[in-house]
Amino acid sequence: MLVNKKxxxxxxxxxxxxxxxxxxxxxxxxxxxxxxxxxxMPANATYQLVHDELNMDGNQSLNLASFCTxxxxxxxxxxIAENINKNFIDHDEYPQTEVIHQxxxxxxxxxxxxxxxxxxxxxxxxGSSEAIMLGLLAHKWSWINRRKKLKKKYDKPNxxxxxxxxxxxxxxxxxFDVEPRIIPMEVGRYTIGQKEIARRIDENTICVxxxxxxxxxxxxDSIKEMNDYLVxxxxxxxxxxxxxxxxxxxxxxxxxxxxxxxxxxxxEQVKSINVSGHKYGLVYPGIGWLVFRDESDMPKDIIFxxxxxxGEMPTYTLNFSRGSAMVIAQYYNFLRLGKEGYARIANSxxxxxxxxxxxxxxxxxxxxxxxxxxLPVVAVKLKNKEKFTLYDLSDKLRQxxxxxxxxxxxxxxxxxxxxxxxxxxxxxxxxADILFDDIIQACEKLGGKKIDKEIKKFATxxxxx
Ligand SMILES: Cc1ncc(COP(=O)(O)O)c(C=O)c1O
Numbered sequence: 001m002l003v004n005k006k007x008x009x010x011x012x013x014x015x016x017x018x019x020x021x022x023x024x025x026x027x028x029x030x031x032x033x034x035x036x037x038x039x040x041m042p043a044n045a046t047y048q049l050v051h052d053e054l055n056m057d058g059n060q061s062l063n064l065a066s067f068c069t070x071x072x073x074x075x076x077x078x079x080i081a082e083n084i085n086k087n088f089i090d091h092d093e094y095p096q097t098e099v100i101h102q103x104x105x106x107x108x109x110x111x112x113x114x115x116x117x118x119x120x121x122x123x124x125x126x127g128s129s130e131a132i133m134l135g136l137l138a139h140k141w142s143w144i145n146r147r148k149k150l151k152k153k154y155d156k157p158n159x160x161x162x163x164x165x166x167x168x169x170x171x172x173x174x175x176f177d178v179e180p181r182i183i184p185m186e187v188g189r190y191t192i193g194q195k196e197i198a199r200r201i202d203e204n205t206i207c208v209x210x211x212x213x214x215x216x217x218x219x220x221d222s223i224k225e226m227n228d229y230l231v232x233x234x235x236x237x238x239x240x241x242x243x244x245x246x247x248x249x250x251x252x253x254x255x256x257x258x259x260x261x262x263x264x265x266x267x268e269q270v271k272s273i274n275v276s277g278h279k280y281g282l283v284y285p286g287i288g289w290l291v292f293r294d295e296s297d298m299p300k301d302i303i304f305x306x307x308x309x310x311g312e313m314p315t316y317t318l319n320f321s322r323g324s325a326m327v328i329a330q331y332y333n334f335l336r337l338g339k340e341g342y343a344r345i346a347n348s349x350x351x352x353x354x355x356x357x358x359x360x361x362x363x364x365x366x367x368x369x370x371x372x373x374x375l376p377v378v379a380v381k382l383k384n385k386e387k388f389t390l391y392d393l394s395d396k397l398r399q400x401x402x403x404x405x406x407x408x409x410x411x412x413x414x415x416x417x418x419x420x421x422x423x424x425x426x427x428x429x430x431x432a433d434i435l436f437d438d439i440i441q442a443c444e445k446l447g448g449k450k451i452d453k454e455i456k457k458f459a460t461x462x463x464x465x
């Protein structure tokens with residue numbers, strides 16, 4: 001007998017307890033999309049509906065567009081589930097979470113070589129964007145305070161950074177009313193150094209931004225060179241211009257793979273560093289970190305004290321409420337992996353990136369834009385003019401499930417279109433072979449030049465046993 005189908009809202013969920021998930025009418029009638037339904041639906045049907053709809057999203061493991069972590073160990077997942085309902089800001093109610101948070105800040109400050117005679121401070125944030133805005137705000141206020149002391153005007157702050165920055169730097173300038181002095185890129189130069197900042201800084205510069213692994217090509221700005229120059233400027237002109245390091249991705253790679261590269265608090269003018277816990281910190285989104293070299297670098301003006309959660313509590317994040325789970329997951333990784341474990345993973349992702357990059361270059365189809373491989377990012381452009389563009393290739397690869405973006409570089413290098421693959425922990429050598437094979441096949445299907453048989457031999461599916 002056919003069940004008489006009425007409106008969804010006429011169904012009494014309590015009568016439906018016996019029904020199997022897909023036998024409900026919720027699966028054969030439209031679901032209210034833009035107005036909250038008058039009545040709810042059974043939990044199993046709701047779960048299945050939402051779950052099924054989300055199958056339309058991309059496969060996280062094939063998402064090479066994002067730097068964000070897509071895999072964690074089952075024990076970490078368990079800790080996350082256990083702590084998902086704790087509001088991080090409730091320090092009085094969840095004091096141990098705050099202790100763990102402080103431990104993480106301490107570990108990071110030491111990892112970034114904070115000076116022994118200083119008292120570093122820092123905080124967890126939702127991601128690097130929040131950490132960067134907060135760090136730059138601190139530098140704005142420090143600059144205002146310095147100007148006030150000197151009885152000088154403080155109405156025209158500026159900030160100097162390259163066009164290789166992430167959009168959150170531009171957001172900071174606009175949201176917080178600071179003139180951005182953006183250094184354009186050039187064909188062949190996709191980072192910045194001393195020469196580029198020299199012409200732009202002055203006594204109103206609140207900070208110079210330096211990137212430890214740009215979002216575009218994965219290369220590092222010339223940080224030591226900029227630091228040495230700013231130290232000299234401090235001596236010569238008395239301008240004490242801090243550097244904020246955007247270590248969103250590189251902050252968890254450089255200390256382990258390139259420990260001798262000086263980019264952190266070993267350098268005098270580096271006063272603050274952000275890093276994304278949810279990138280190579282190997283935690284799911286959203287967790288970022290901001291660390292100041294010394295507590296004096298975080299002016300009191302941006303610290304607020306609140307008492308409405310119990311005890312007296314200082315707060316200086318842009319967000320108030322947030323989940324605790326990712327802070328705890330970060331601590332899990334620190335204990336679980338230790339420096340040795342992070343180094344093992346960081347080296348392995350770099351090696352896999354080098355492997356894929358070399359195969360692509362050896363195919364004769366691509367040139368690399370990230371030859372130094374300081375970040376596990378494969379950034380390539382087409383070597384020759386082909387019948388297809390990298391946008392076409394990106395689109396074609398999507399048919400196999402790969403999510404690999406193609407985009408143009410920032411001004412004045414915006415004529416160059418590149419494709420970028422972020423190699424993460426769960427992108428194995430095996431996956432690199434499959435991807436290479438798919439790229440070669442996609443190029444051929446798009447009418448690209450016939451790939452040499454020798455190259456094809458390397459491709460997984462082309463291999464003869
Ligand atoms: C260099 C750099 N800075 C900042 C960000 C923003 O980080 P988040 O997404 O953690 O806010 C990114 C993101 O990819 C980045 O690559």
